[in-house]
Amino acid sequence: MKYELIPLSQLDEDGMKQLAGLHHSVIHTLLSDLGVPMVLRYYQIARLVSDVIGFYAITPSGEILGWAMGSPHPDRINSRLQTPFVWFMIQMFRLLFTRPLVLWQLISSVLSALAQEDIRSNSIELTYIGVVLNQRSKGLGKKLLNAFIEASREKGYRSVILSVEIDNKPAIALYEKSGFRVIKTYSEGRYQRHRMELTFK
Numbered sequence: 001m002k003y004e005l006i007p008l009s010q011l012d013e014d015g016m017k018q019l020a021g022l023h024h025s026v027i028h029t030l031l032s033d034l035g036v037p038m039v040l041r042y043y044q045i046a047r048l049v050s051d052v053i054g055f056y057a058i059t060p061s062g063e064i065l066g067w068a069m070g071s072p073h074p075d076r077i078n079s080r081l082q083t084p085f086v087w088f089m090i091q092m093f094r095l096l097f098t099r100p101l102v103l104w105q106l107i108s109s110v111l112s113a114l115a116q117e118d119i120r121s122n123s124i125e126l127t128y129i130g131v132v133l134n135q136r137s138k139g140l141g142k143k144l145l146n147a148f149i150e151a152s153r154e155k156g157y158r159s160v161i162l163s164v165e166i167d168n169k170p171a172i173a174l175y176e177k178s179g180f181r182v183i184k185t186y187s188e189g190r191y192q193r194h195r196m197e198l199t200f201k
């Protein structure tokens with residue numbers, strides 16, 4: 001299938017809605033558990049943050065097939081999810097009554113993230129990468145990851161870091177084949193994750 005890779009900063013509002021739906025359907029972590037409105041808000045924020053590096057793959061007919069994005073300060077995007085405050089509180093109340101376990105997971109993730117102390121200077125974190133189900137194993141994930149790695153290298157970062165669930169075999173295969181190595185394994189709430197790093201020579 002024909003597609004081109006475009007910087008995330010060029011995604012319009014309709015594209016962001018499509019991307020939020022894709023993220024929600026292919027990535028099963030806490031952000032998706034919080035619901036599509038929260039995922040959409042995440043990308044609305046990320047698209048405007050100047051140090052975010054991201055790309056999406058789009059067909060000539062406008063279908064988004066995949067994306068990869070990251071930031072040297074992912075926590076800053078997460079903390080901005082709390083604005084507008086009234087909107088955020090409505091989302092939290094909705095969770096409290098519909099999915100209280102997800103709210104508990106959110107609290108325990110924030111607490112375990114506070115306990116993590118491996119923030120490296122001059123590194124950028126790959127926060128999300130995904131490919132639509134019917135286009136997997138055709139090299140698109142690798143192209144998106146390479147675009148992210150090359151853009152990070154050009155910006156002067158010394159390494160790319162990421163976290164991945166220990167049972168996510170396709171993602172771990174993709175990362176290892178691109179030169180990432182596991183630097184530690186840890187728990188965050190109910191998730192068991194590897195921390196992986198690719199250091200530039």
Ligand SMILES: CC(C)(COP(=O)(O)OP(=O)(O)OC[C@H]1O[C@@H](n2cnc3c(N)ncnc32)[C@H](O)[C@@H]1OP(=O)(O)O)[C@@H](O)C(=O)NCCC(=O)NCCS
Nearest residue numbers: 026128129130131136137138139140141142170171173174
């Ligand atoms: C991880 C993911 C992005 C890979 O995308 P993809 O387009 O299928 O990957 P590619 O076709 O580019 O494959 C890249 C390499 O990984 C390997 N790989 C991909 N899927 C694999 C699988 N299921 N098992 C073993 N190896 C696999 C490929 O063999 C390939 O290696 P090669 O270049 O030596 O042939 C895709 O599986 C996905 O979207 N998963 C759900 C979202 C997710 O888990 N994201 C990561 C956490 S945020």
